[in-house]
Amino acid sequence: MDAILQQFFNWGVMAQALPLLLKGLGMTLLICAVVIPLGALGGLLAALASTAQARALRWSAIAFVDLFRALPPLVLLIFIYAGLPFAGLRLSPFAAVTIAFFLNNSAYFAEIFRAGLLSVPKGQAEAALSTGLTPAQTLIWVRLPQATRNVLPDLLSNVVEIVKLTSLASVVSLGEMLHAADLVRSVTYNASPLILAAGLYLLLLWPLVRLIGRFERRIAG
Amino acid sequence: MDRFLDTFFNAEVLARYAPSILDGALVTVVLSVLIVLSGIGLGTLLACLRAYRIRPISFLIVIYADILRALPPLVVILVAYFGLPNVGVVLSASVVLYLVLTLVLAAFAEEIVWAGITSTPQGQWEAARSTGLGFTQALVWVVLPQAVRMVIPPLTNRAIAITKMTALGLVIGVPDILGNASTAQSFSANASPLTLAAIAYVILFLPFVIGSRWLEARFARPGA
Numbered sequence: 349m350d351a352i353l354q355q356f357f358n359w360g361v362m363a364q365a366l367p368l369l370l371k372g373l374g375m376t377l378l379i380c381a382v383v384i385p386l387g388a389l390g391g392l393l394a395a396l397a398s399t400a401q402a403r404a405l406r407w408s409a410i411a412f413v414d415l416f417r418a419l420p421p422l423v424l425l426i427f428i429y430a431g432l433p434f435a436g437l438r439l440s441p442f443a444a445v446t447i448a449f450f451l452n453n454s455a456y457f458a459e460i461f462r463a464g465l466l467s468v469p470k471g472q473a474e475a476a477l478s479t480g481l482t483p484a485q486t487l488i489w490v491r492l493p494q495a496t497r498n499v500l501p502d503l504l505s506n507v508v509e510i511v512k513l514t515s516l517a518s519v520v521s522l523g524e525m526l527h528a529a530d531l532v533r534s535v536t537y538n539a540s541p542l543i544l545a546a547g548l549y550l551l552l553l554w555p556l557v558r559l560i561g562r563f564e565r566r567i568a569g
Numbered sequence: 570m571d572r573f574l575d576t577f578f579n580a581e582v583l584a585r586y587a588p589s590i591l592d593g594a595l596v597t598v599v600l601s602v603l604i605v606l607s608g609i610g611l612g613t614l615l616a617c618l619r620a621y622r623i624r625p626i627s628f629l630i631v632i633y634a635d636i637l638r639a640l641p642p643l644v645v646i647l648v649a650y651f652g653l654p655n656v657g658v659v660l661s662a663s664v665v666l667y668l669v670l671t672l673v674l675a676a677f678a679e680e681i682v683w684a685g686i687t688s689t690p691q692g693q694w695e696a697a698r699s700t701g702l703g704f705t706q707a708l709v710w711v712v713l714p715q716a717v718r719m720v721i722p723p724l725t726n727r728a729i730a731i732t733k734m735t736a737l738g739l740v741i742g743v744p745d746i747l748g749n750a751s752t753a754q755s756f757s758a759n760a761s762p763l764t765l766a767a768i769a770y771v772i773l774f775l776p777f778v779i780g781s782r783w784l785e786a787r788f789a790r791p792g793a
């Protein structure tokens with residue numbers, strides 16, 4: 349029992365690690381702040397393309413989405429970070445992470461927005477157009493608000509997935525929270541910094557996970 | 570163009586490392602199949618346990634599911650791989666990856682199957698019980714089959730997302746597709762093994778992604 353406490357809940361080691369972890373948390377949040385809006389925007393565009401009339405546009409959007417849903421994000425990240433330099437394209441860890449996660453998230457956001465757009469009855473768009481709104485206005489003021497509301501739990505759940513995904517950035521030595529924790533772990537030979545990181549992730553994400561559960565129950569009920 | 574081909578599709582490098590990546594593919598496939606079977610099995614079992622509505626047990630299940638859905642799997646993998654040996658539990662990298670991803674998939678599967686169980690109409694329970702079935706019989710033979718049918722699309726999506734995470738094995742040295750490709754890339758100083766790995770993942774997972782799209786079109790999602 350003592351060994352377990354010593355190895356996983358060593359307060360001394362945790363106190364030592366905390367400042368570094370909080371700095372890492374800042375980076376985690378920065379990645380999220382860049383990748384979530386970019387991914388949502390990319391996803392929305394891909395969703396619009398995948399529900400468009402033009403067949404070529406529709407199929408290329410679906411191919412993009414399926415390709416990046418099939419590829420594990422870590423494979424994409426390693427390919428961009430470790431593979432592209434051989435072709436003379438050297439990216440900073442932050443740029444590599446942003447590009448990899450943007451491609452990955454756009455695909456997931458696209459599927460969610462697509463389901464949302466398809467869930468809005470056709471009559472809504474027809475009614476909006478008949479009142480003289482342009483197609484763009486119809487999209488922004490009539491279709492999107494309803495579509496977003498219908499898939500709100502899925503959107504939130506994807507945000508949780510993205511925050512969790514940022515931990516992969518540790519693999520390319522971008523100093524986010526997990527990287528900081530693992531660094532201290534490797535110096536102290538003690539797993540407590542990882543437990544502390546786990547605690548901070550829980551603090552950040554548990555409320556969101558609960559909130560999503562509540563939304564889902566309300567919509568289902 | 571030549572430089573591009575030489576960097577990403579170098580025939581000589583591809584030929585030399587294809588066998589090792591194929592070995593990796595076998596590891597990825599075996600791990601994925603085991604994770605899906607045991608993860609969904611354990612998740613379904615927990616959802617059924619929760620149906621008995623015994624407070625302390627339900628509470629523990631909810632806590633378990635919440636924590637493993639909120640934590641990044643990579644954190645859990647690192648804790649298990651680097652922390653456990655110091656308290657006397659030594660597991661190989663592949664076993665750690667299998668156990669952690671099984672537990673994560675089980676947490677998601679529990680929530681999804683539970684949503685299916687709660688959205689099965691009450692009348693199904695009542696009808697089953699009125700024919701003389703016990704609670705467990707009603708659950709297993711009447712409610713669960715309907716619940717699982719309802720949640721097949723989200724369950725499939727989640728299973729794909731979690732099995733893709735076998736690539737995280739790279740970090741602790743599992744010899745899967747990405748692990749072997751990454752080793753090959755550093756030996757050959759060439760990106761072709763990574764290209765091959767990406768292709769291997771797409772070949773393995775794309776059919777399931779397309780299949781899930783088909784499933785989604787076919788089944789209406791509960792709550793959507």
